[in-house]
Amino acid sequence: MNKFLININGELFNEENAKISVFDRGFLYGDSVYEATRTFNRKAFRIDHHLDRLFSSAQKIELIPSYSKSEILENINQTIKASAHENILLRIILTRGTNSDLGLDPQLASVNNLIIISKAIAPNPDWWLKDGVSMVFYQKTTNTRGSLPKTGNYQENILAYKNAATKGAYDAIMINTDGHITESTTSNIWIIKDGILLTPPLADGVLNGLTRKTLIELAHREKISFKEQSLTKADFFSASECFITSTTRNLVPVTKVEGNPIGTGLPGQKTIELLKMYLEFVAKT
Amino acid sequence: MNKFLININGELFNEENAKISVFDRGFLYGDSVYEATRTFNRKAFRIDHHLDRLFSSAQKIELIPSYSKSEILENINQTIKASAHENILLRIILTRGTNSDLGLDPQLASVNNLIIISKAIAPNPDWWLKDGVSMVFYQKTTNTRGSLPKTGNYQENILAYKNAATKGAYDAIMINTDGHITESTTSNIWIIKDGILLTPPLADGVLNGLTRKTLIELAHREKISFKEQSLTKADFFSASECFITSTTRNLVPVTKVEGNPIGTGLPGQKTIELLKMYLEFVAKT
Structure with a gap:
């Protein structure tokens, strides 16, 4: 049973045959936007939010989608239906299209490529x-601010990940040029400090994570003490708990930063409670 | 006669059949480096310099090439020999390879893909x-400094180009977050001011262009008054001449910036002399 199934502009391929033109702008210039979501009960989780964010990312890089949201949804559902697996991750990539010639000019491509x-x-x-x-x-070298688009330009995150892996760490916590913590390379980051749940605001240059968004909604609903707040390294060393959120991995406890234990050095009690609350919520969707 | 001929890992393809896996890291994350060179007299121009820079770009993104320089050169020469055209542009792309799974971890790809x-x-x-x-x-939003690697992350340059095209301009002159002029989207930029030839230093976040490098060598040889110097917008408005350099386009006179004429508003005399000198040099290679 194949682990992967790939949908390219509505046609299904296995891993070996899923290919794209070398003139695709995603390949040539990283000129694409993407989303990563997953299914629960063979249904794409909060897919409307993902499609909204995909179109918002597209707008940020001035990419005018040649696919409508309902057309993309159709291809997603076609892929879920054809998959042999109960629970799947879906990476939805929309590139500016296949260039008719080499060159940055977006007008060289008129129709997007949609790869799932x-x-x-x-x-x-x-x-x-x-x-x-x-x-x-x-330490990031870019001072990008505000909610980041999800694009095919992931060079800096790769370097951050590689640096962390070399040091034997699971992943990196990135810092912007203002000295503020932003996020991990493919997840959002949170701490609990003085009993308050904290995560950096989008304005610090953070991806508007949908698990982040869901958890904020649940925190409000459950009247959990929560704040979006700029964070520094020092906040992490004085935090009692720390965790990351990602669509595919839900909540993952972080127990060590730069070799120093966070709180007791074991997954925190509040983190486990939040994970339980989150899983109960998604099970009902 | 096909305009394009594509070499993928040593195999030749026409435009329609030149395809790469959607798991290629260049496609997924812009995780690639590249060079653009051209032939003069069916010989790749200064190819040793290009291969040196390709490997220097690779080093900057911690990509360990699985191809040697001589193997890459072999594929380049195979492509030139097979091409039906006298003068060709060569875009040499080295990606970190095809991932065995989704994920940023560079270890998920063990062998590079080489696309020419x-x-x-x-x-x-x-x-x-x-x-x-x-x-x-x-105005760039990144404050990257030093000589830039040539990678598959070209999102910001695309936005710069698109903005210029929308305003009816040929291209954009980019400014770093320190307010210093860096380069155009796919070329280096120069002015002549008070009789001195000026171009921004690599330290301001500039690609180490090989036509730039060649022109600096020629300026030294010909005892032309030249300086690498940080430049601002104001320098452009008080310049007597302006031009860009690119491997494929040689020297192109810039006669208008933000709607204002540079000098007389016509291609400058020194620019034409430098172009003549440059063409004489390359004709002899």
Whole structure:
């Protein structure tokens, strides 16, 4: 049973045959936007939010979609239906299209390419919840502010990840040029400090994560003390708990930063409660 | 006669069949480096410099090439030999490879993909030399410093180009967050002011262009008054001449910036002399 099933402009391919023109602008220039979502009960989770964000990312890079949201949704549902797997990750990539010539001019491509990569989801490893993961900081060289678009330009995040892996850490916590914590390379980051749940505001140059958004909604609903607040390294070292959120991995406890234990050095009690609350919520969708 | 001929890992394809896996990291994350060179007399121009810079770009993004320089050169020469055209542009793309799974981890790809796109070069349009081209400024949001790697992350340059095209300009002159002029979207930029030839230093966040490098060598040889110097918008408005350099386009006179004429508003005399000197040099290679 294939782990992957790929939909390219409405046609289904297995891993070996899923190919795109070398003139595709995503390949040539990273000129694409994307979303990553997953299914629960064979249904794409909060897909309307993902499609809204995909179109918002497209707008930020002045990409005018040649696919409508309902056409993209149709291709997503076609992929879910054809997949042999109960739970899949869906990476939805919209590129500015195939160039008729080399060159940056967006007018060289008139029709987008829509690529949906579906992948069987493995459950999170047990040790994530038992021991938590470790992180190191990474100083970004860009001073991009505001809610970031999700694009095919991931060079800096790759360097951040690679640097963390070299140091034996699970992932990196990125810092913007103002010295503010932003996010991890493919997830949002949170701490609990003085009993308050904290995460950096989008304005600091953060991806508007949908698990982040869902958790904020749940915190409000459950009257959990919560604030969006600019955070520094020092806040992490004085935090009692820390975790990351991602669509595919839900909540993952972070128990060590730069080799120093966060709180007790074990997954925090509030983190586990938030994870439980989150999983109960998604189970009902 | 096909305009394009594409070499993918040593195999030749025409435009329609030149495809790459959607798991290629260049496609997924812009995780690639590249070079653009051209042939003169069916020989790749200063190819040793280009291969050196390709490997230097790779080093900057911590990409360890699985191809040696001589293997890449072999594929380049194979492409030139197979091409039906006398003068071709060569875009040499080295991606970190095809991922075995989704994810930023560079270890998910063990072998690079080498793609060489060759294209018949059309001569520069006559009006470039007769009238010159117009430019507008573009404020970058990144404060990257030093000599830039040439990677598959070109989103910001695309936005800069698009903004210029919307305003009816030929291209954009980019400004870093320190307020210093860096380069155009795919070329280096120069002015002549008080009789001195000036171009921004690499330290301001500039690509180490090989036509730029060649012209600096020629300026030294010919004892032309030249300085690498940080430049601002104001320098452009008080310049007597302006031009850009690019491997495929050589020197192109810039006669208007933000709607204001540079000098007389016609291609400058020194620019034409430098172009003549440059063409004489490359004709002998």
